[in-house]
Amino acid sequence: MTNPLLQAWTTPFQIAPFAEIEDEHFAPALDEALSAHMAEIDAIADSLDAPTFENTIEAMEGAGEALDKVLSVFYSLAGADSTPKRQELQRDFSPKLSAHSSAISANEALFKRIETLWNVRDTLDLSPEQARVLMLTHRGFVRSGAALAGEQADLMKEVKSRLATLGTQFVQNLLKDESDWVMPLSDEALAELPDFVQDAARAAGDEKDTGGPVVTLSRSIIVPFLQFSPRRDLRKNAYAAWAARGANGGDTDNRGIAGETLKLRETRAHLLGYPDFAHYKLETEMAGKPVAVRDLLMQVWEPAKAQAGKDADILEKMLHADGIDGPLKPWDWRYYSEQRRKVEHDLDEAVLKPYFQLDRMIDASFSCATRLFGLEFKPLDLPLYHEDCRVWEVLRDGEHVAVFIGDYFARGSKRSGAWCSAMRGQARKPKVQAPIVINVCNFAKPSASKPALLSYDDARTLFHEFGHALHQMLSDVEYESVSGTSVARDFVELPSQLYEHWLDVPEVLAEFATHAETGEAMPQDLLDKVLGAATYDMGFSTVEYVASALVDLAFHEGDATADPMQKQAEVLAEIGMPHAIGMRHATPQFAHVFAGDGYSSGYYSYMWSEVMDADAFEAFEEAGDPFDPETAKRLADTVLSSGGSKDAGALYLAFRGRMPGVDALLKGRGLAA
Ligand SMILES: [Zn+2]
Numbered sequence: 001m002t003n004p005l006l007q008a009w010t011t012p013f014q015i016a017p018f019a020e021i022e023d024e025h026f027a028p029a030l031d032e033a034l035s036a037h038m039a040e041i042d043a044i045a046d047s048l049d050a051p052t053f054e055n056t057i058e059a060m061e062g063a064g065e066a067l068d069k070v071l072s073v074f075y076s077l078a079g080a081d082s083t084p085k086r087q088e089l090q091r092d093f094s095p096k097l098s099a100h101s102s103a104i105s106a107n108e109a110l111f112k113r114i115e116t117l118w119n120v121r122d123t124l125d126l127s128p129e130q131a132r133v134l135m136l137t138h139r140g141f142v143r144s145g146a147a148l149a150g151e152q153a154d155l156m157k158e159v160k161s162r163l164a165t166l167g168t169q170f171v172q173n174l175l176k177d178e179s180d181w182v183m184p185l186s187d188e189a190l191a192e193l194p195d196f197v198q199d200a201a202r203a204a205g206d207e208k209d210t211g212g213p214v215v216t217l218s219r220s221i222i223v224p225f226l227q228f229s230p231r232r233d234l235r236k237n238a239y240a241a242w243a244a245r246g247a248n249g250g251d252t253d254n255r256g257i258a259g260e261t262l263k264l265r266e267t268r269a270h271l272l273g274y275p276d277f278a279h280y281k282l283e284t285e286m287a288g289k290p291v292a293v294r295d296l297l298m299q300v301w302e303p304a305k306a307q308a309g310k311d312a313d314i315l316e317k318m319l320h321a322d323g324i325d326g327p328l329k330p331w332d333w334r335y336y337s338e339q340r341r342k343v344e345h346d347l348d349e350a351v352l353k354p355y356f357q358l359d360r361m362i363d364a365s366f367s368c369a370t371r372l373f374g375l376e377f378k379p380l381d382l383p384l385y386h387e388d389c390r391v392w393e394v395l396r397d398g399e400h401v402a403v404f405i406g407d408y409f410a411r412g413s414k415r416s417g418a419w420c421s422a423m424r425g426q427a428r429k430p431k432v433q434a435p436i437v438i439n440v441c442n443f444a445k446p447s448a449s450k451p452a453l454l455s456y457d458d459a460r461t462l463f464h465e466f467g468h469a470l471h472q473m474l475s476d477v478e479y480e481s482v483s484g485t486s487v488a489r490d491f492v493e494l495p496s497q498l499y500e501h502w503l504d505v506p507e508v509l510a511e512f513a514t515h516a517e518t519g520e521a522m523p524q525d526l527l528d529k530v531l532g533a534a535t536y537d538m539g540f541s542t543v544e545y546v547a548s549a550l551v552d553l554a555f556h557e558g559d560a561t562a563d564p565m566q567k568q569a570e571v572l573a574e575i576g577m578p579h580a581i582g583m584r585h586a587t588p589q590f591a592h593v594f595a596g597d598g599y600s601s602g603y604y605s606y607m608w609s610e611v612m613d614a615d616a617f618e619a620f621e622e623a624g625d626p627f628d629p630e631t632a633k634r635l636a637d638t639v640l641s642s643g644g645s646k647d648a649g650a651l652y653l654a655f656r657g658r659m660p661g662v663d664a665l666l667k668g669r670g671l672a673a
Contacts, residue, residue: 005029005070011382013393013403015436016073016423018385023085026074030093033066034100040064045110053124056113057134061479062430071097072423079421080440081386081413105144114138115147129645133479136644139284148271156271159264166261167596173252174589177245182214183238189231197224217242226334232324239331239582246588247565254588258564261594266560278556278601285490285602286648290557293604297553299662300607301546301575303671307539308578314340315580328580337537345533349455352526354516356459358408358443358452361503364512365466368502372632373474373640375401386411388445394473402426402435402473408462409452410442418442418461420468420485420496426643427480435484437472439465451516456530460500467499468492474640482644489602491648493609494616495640501617504531505626535670542669544584547577549604552593556601607665612652614664619656 004020006029011017040063049055078090104110117124118138121131141147145156182204190198190213200221201213208214215225215238222242226235246254265277274280278290287293315336316328328336369375377392380403384391388409394402405423407414423436441461446452454462471492472484485492502508506527513522554571561567564587572583585592585603592599599605616635623631638655653659666672 003029003032005073006032006066009069012380013400013434013436014424015382015384015391015403016069016076018073019383021073023083023089026070026089027092029066029070030074030096033064033070034096037064037067038100038103041104041107041110045107045113047113051113051116053117053126053130053134056117057130057137058430058479060137061133061427061481068424076421076423076438077385079415079419080407081411082415083413105141105146108146111141111146114141127478129478129482132645132647133482136482143272143280143284145272152271156268159268159271163261163264163268163597166257166264167594170246170254170257170261170594171591173254173257174246174591176252177248178217181217181241182208182210183216183234183241184210185213185215185234189229189234192230193225193228197221197228200224217245223334226331227338229335232332235331235335236329243330243582243586247586254594255565258587258590258594259562262555262560262564263562265556265600276557276559278553281556281597281601285488285605286652287490287604287608288649290553290601293553293601293608294550296608296611296662297546297549297604300542300611300665300671301550303666303673304539304542304546304669305576305578306673307671308543308581309539311337311537311539312578312580330580330582333540333580337540341533341536345529345536347529347533352456352530353453355513355522355526356454356456357514357516358454358462360512360514361454361459361462362406364503364508365463365499367512368499368505368508368627369466369470371627372502373470373636375473377404400434402437404469404473405436405438407438407440408443409445411445414440414442416442418465420465420472422472422484425480425486426472426475426483427478429478433480435472435475437469439469441465453516456534459503463500463503464496467496470499471495471640471643474636475643476641477643477645479645484643487644488648490605490608491612491651493606494612494652497609497613498616501613502626507626535668538669538671540581541584542671543578543581545607547572547575547581548584548586548590549607550575551583551587552590552599552603553601555593611662611665612660614668615660616652616656618664 003025004017005025009015009017041060044056044059044063047055074086074089074093078086114134114137117134121134124130124134126134145153145160148156184205185201190201193201198213201215204216204218204221205211205213208216215221215234217238222238225238229235246252262277269275269277269280272280274283282288282290282293287296312328312333315333318336318339319328319332366375366377370377374396376395378395380391380393382391384405384407386407388411389405389407392404392406393400394404418439418441420437420439423438424433426435427433439462441458443452443454443458443462468485475484477483480486485495509527510521514520515522551568551571554567555561555564568583568587577583587594590603592603594600616639619635620626620628620631634655638651642651649659663672
């Protein structure tokens with residue numbers, strides 16, 4: 001059998017020949033690609049030639065071409081067009097892939113070559129990018145424990161494996177507590193809710209076979225319930241259950257797991273020579289050190305707390321006006337805030353929607369990229385994995401830059417959310433390759449002959465994901481491991497969040513946010529309402545987020561605490577947490593931090609990126625033109641073309657001439673004094 005995944009692709013732009021690929025091709029292709037990659041790695045590691053940058057680091061960059069092809073096709077389909085068969089394959093693949101990468105980082109002969117190069121790096125005459133790729137490769141091996149030997153290596157292995165088990169248990173406990181709790185709703189309590197919440201409560205009742213509508217602890221039901229139900233007793237009940245997830249005692253209690261996790265992370269950091277886990281974790285981030293994170297969070301915390309205090313006074317008066325004595329509580333905030341929002345920012349989605357046509361918004365995102373970066377988009381007619389996919393060739397001055405694919409509509413086979421991925425990343429060495437980039441969204445598909453319409457949030461999502469796509473498409477580096485979005489976690493959302501700002505530029509809205517039937521531009525008062533609503537209740541959401549980020553940081557700095565709940569209480573007392581707001585994620589529910597390493601001492605990074613995007617867009621405002629050519633060129637030359645080939649802080653500095661400050665963010669969130 002010839003397996004199309006393993007053949008040379010002769011399609012236009014070497015896009016995967018989706019029409020020829022069957023599900024049966026994946027498993028044998030993966031096995032073959034994994035062994036081919038391992039053979040290449042072994043050949044590099046066991047080479048008798050003295051190590052050079054080319055025969056070791058560059059050779060590693062070029063290895064695994066077949067594996068890249070198989071995985072890019074498979075993960076595109078697994079995410080955007082899944083089937084039970086593909087899910088099964090995914091379950092089979094993930095342990096194989098993690099064993100594969102562990103085997104590479106445990107390859108002693110390979111590490112020895114890398115270590116040798118690292119020790120003589122100053123004599124190798126490397127370009128700045130090569131020096132950085134060597135540093136990143138070496139650092140990656142060291143951080144995974146490759147330099148440890150004997151008992152220390154054994155202990156590291158034990159710690160990692162125990163941490164993986166605890167992470168899985170943490171999530172499973174949380175899911176169990178979430179799925180065990182329901183609150184039945186009487187006919188009267190149901191009738192007081194808006195239609196969409198009623199529908200969700202009925203659907204939840206059907207799913208759980210409760211014989212009637214229920215509130216569950218799924219965020220998509222509990223949050224609107226707290227927002228819309230006038231029944232304070234029910235809100236209090238539901239909120240208490242929500243806040244108690246993972247802290248109900250018994251088998252599903254996460255508090256012990258949290259404590260053990262923190263202790264093990266500390267051991268891991270100490271083994272690798274770091275004073276604590278936060279220092280280990282932040283070493284690879286733009287922030288670099290815990291003190292930089294705390295500084296930034298505290299600069300946002302005080303103004304957010306002040307705003308939340310003012311808002312609390314207003315909401316508490318509304319509570320008292322309802323004949324209820326006493327202070328505003330966490331189960332009251334969302335309800336009274338919603339009542340207030342209705343008065344101050346009444347936005348009718350139905351009136352708004354015809355102004356955001358999908359096709360016009362795609363045009364708008366392209367038009368901004370043309371004006372800013374000289375990119376042109378030429379529609380292509382190519383078969384992909386689903387008929388809803390659209391494809392464009394991206395050109396600049398008539399030269400091929402990239403292929404861009406948009407897969408915009410929701411369907412049952414697509415996972416939720418929106419994302420950007422590269423089916424092929426940009427590189428020049430050891431082989432020249434142009435990027436193939438895809439944006440996947442979940443917008444509602446219209447019935448035939450009607451134009452697809454977006455909400456304002458959908459349109460922002462479209463711009464956001466297109467910003468990530470630009471980061472991939474404008475990438476201009478030598479090595480794929482540092483191309484496009486291969487950057488620090490606290491830097492990766494800069495291009496995407498920054499691009500959202502162009503949606504709000506009045507001339508862009510005037511040209512592209514036109515009514516689907518009349519073709520008229522959006523009236524100014526409607527536009528003002530849209531932009532005003534975007535900053536509503538930011539005191540609350542900033543406080544609940546920053547409190548969680550500060551607790552996360554405190555957990556991983558200094559000596560590990562034996563009692564995370566006590567530590568959480570201390571941090572909240574110290575920062576003066578407003579009594580009517582809960583943490584966005586309290587410890588027993590903080591899956592970002594305890595379900596794995598991803599966001600541990602990294603929960604701050606959403607805010608870090610937002611500070612930068614606000615500050616970066618201000619560079620255009622200072623230049624007096626959102627399309628100022630000089631500023632746009634500087635953005636492309638520094639941030640957007642460099643991927644991770646330079647330090648993130650250095651890139652930002654090169655773009656802005658200084659490091660980011662919080663003023664623009666506070667202004668954007670309506671928190672400036
Ligand atoms: Zn993003």
